Amino acid sequence: MKSQFADRRVTLNMAMFHYTYSNQQFINVDPGTAAQTLLNIPRSRIQGGEAELTVRAGDMVTLRGGLGLLSTKIKRGTVSGVDVSGNRLSNAPKLTFTGGFDATVIDGGSGKVSLHGDLNYSSNQYFEVLNVPRLRQKSYALLSGHIDWESADGRWTASVWGKNLANKFYFTSRVDLLAGFGFDYNHVGTPRTYGVTVGAKF
Structure with missing residues (x-):
């Protein structure tokens, strides 16, 4: 659904989805050898919804927001000899939110x-699809901002x-x-960064 109202100052877009996968492919890493193999999960499903809201509160101010709800489940599959039926798919947070x-x-x-x-x-x-508790990324929020100047x-x-x-x-991955090898291999998200950007059009 896509809609605009309040004299087109408010835009609201929403979507719902349901996917059923057969033989969904993913990369599995053997914890003993670090060998990467391409495996298939016989059956899995993904369902959820998304909403995006934009409000022009005035000629000078715009508010933005987005909400995502996601539910994933492996219906049937075995990885490294472990039955992963009922587990969540990888990189699939149940709730995401954006605002600005x-x-x-x-x-x-x-x-x-x-x-x-x-x-x-x-x-x-x-x-990963084994859903190892120690490798789970806890919920987190990131803040960012910028102040812009443009010549007349x-x-x-x-x-x-x-x-x-x-x-x-x-x-960002574990x-x-x-x-x-006696350790977990981790990719750490980018820490606080800041700077100044200057541009010119010719």
């Missing part, structure tokens, strides 16, 4: 100055920006190598 705003605070002869902020939240998730003629731009402003520690 865009606000123009100055718009005149000296140019335009605008503020932008974003929040991204993800509930807990697994990175649109030729020059400048931006002061920051990402992961709360310096949240989180993982692999079980404990049996063969």
